[in-house]
Amino acid sequence: MKKEVAIGIDIGGTNTVIGVVDREGNLLAEGHTPTLTNTDIKNYLEVLTAKINETVFEIKEEIEVKGIGVGAPSSNYYTGEIVGASNLGWGDVVPFVQLLREYYDYPAIILTNDANSAAVGELMYGGAKGMKNMIMLTLGTGVGSGIIVNGELVLGHDGFAGELGHVIMDTNGRECGCGRKGCLETYASATGICRTVSELIATSKIPSELRKVPSGNFTSKMIFDAAEKGDKLALEAFEITGKMLGEAIANFVAFSSPEAVFLFGGLALAGDYIFKPTKKYMEENMCFLYSNKVKLLPSKLDGAKIAVLGASAVVWKELEN
């Protein structure tokens, strides 16, 4: 009997990763292709589908493809459209699923945003296995989120639920790419902690090796490395970032009372430097009903594969319903 598989596709700003994944989350084949941006979407689809076919080809005798799950920024699960993803440059509204259906007629062809697919991946194959209520926060360039309630992805009435990076923490706070001020992602992302370091350089007298680096060159990895060497300013930056993130999570908990909150992405790789202050401020700011009940955990999935695993997992979720 042929093995049932789903194809997971992760569309990043630079690269696209394709994975052929079975129901147990095993990656049977993998392919990569550059994400062609600022072009007619049809050009990209030609390249993408050729690469999909090539990736599947080697094992095509052994498998039965049940669907394709695509994770991409600004994606709408209900409509299958990518909306307002200016960095991809394919236009304001791209009917991605409809276009992909011109190439394939699998039972499920699904588009969802990358944080949602990461949440489903964690739920099906990672540390959230068996949970019914959890929140995944992806701390990368921005802050994304995928929320699971009663075992289901929270999509909202319009497919755009779960934008916790755009919860406002301070109405007079930092300018955000979304046009507003003080969004969580201006503080608690890999980019946010770089801004915090710049702010500390300006406002404090804490000595730091980071003062020698042009602020435009900061990376969260660099701040982590400085913290590892005991750099006080870097440590303070993690403390401030964890405070903001912990306060935010305490409020998220009052919404859906999850069993666990998972952190994933560049900033989460800093381990205790980010987890310890986040946990502390989360507990300090949490309503007593939830005290010491909600786990704060790192993603258990391989960072390089979570997006593809998650995108494929969404196919199985869809076929269940």
Next chain:
Amino acid sequence: MKKEVAIGIDIGGTNTVIGVVDREGNLLAEGHTPTLTNTDIKNYLEVLTAKINETVFEIKEEIEVKGIGVGAPSSNYYTGEIVGASNLGWGDVVPFVQLLREYYDYPAIILTNDANSAAVGELMYGGAKGMKNMIMLTLGTGVGSGIIVNGELVLGHDGFAGELGHVIMDTNGRECGCGRKGCLETYASATGICRTVSELIATSKIPSELRKVPSGNFTSKMIFDAAEKGDKLALEAFEITGKMLGEAIANFVAFSSPEAVFLFGGLALAGDYIFKPTKKYMEENMCFLYSNKVKLLPSKLDGAKIAVLGASAVVWKELEN
């Protein structure tokens, strides 16, 4: 054929209301009894069950009771316990459903908090009919909430989800009964707007007839009456309250992207005085993805009956699953 009904019970701090409700939300019989507080719970249950039996008695030939739904503060749907409801004075943990099962063996005996039952009532019989995603905010002495996602009540992993009154708006803000500072309910409840009036009396020079009233006597109705007469301080208090509430709702929307947010309770009765500023600040603070998509609506259910209707509605929801 006998009509299938559910008994809805609303346990308030002073009174308990009992209603016999059919699947369409028609109230067929109604009873009232004082809520006996600071006593052995068994004394109260004797009185309550006698009143339930009396209420059902008149129509008992026509009906078939399918269950009892109880709405009470600090209630846990999963465990059937009332936890830490100090104003009731029945002890820290009251196994309410278990105790009620000693009197009745209906297919469903359910306990849930009053805001959750209001949400389910609105969903089944009120303005949220047909919606799959909505949030109910009850603006009374405190701020309660009931959240519907994918057509289901959000209960969380422990049954305590949906405490949006205890989202922190300002970590250095007003003292809250929960022991923390700056919770939404210290601003956006009937009590909260009274505190805002007291604050405006202290900090502003705005003339007001409310300056003649001892602050301990303030009620949200009194502030509404003053606003009706054009009292500038009362109007400013509604503006400030709506600002806080609108900012909070903008963040809630980023979580679950509901089709509508419903306001219910004492403060919601102020109509445009509270709805207009709330709507304004909600839109101003909302991520562009949700702009002008989320309705802000008053509850469509009779305020005196929503708790009982909602509690009975939870029985049907439970029997569906």
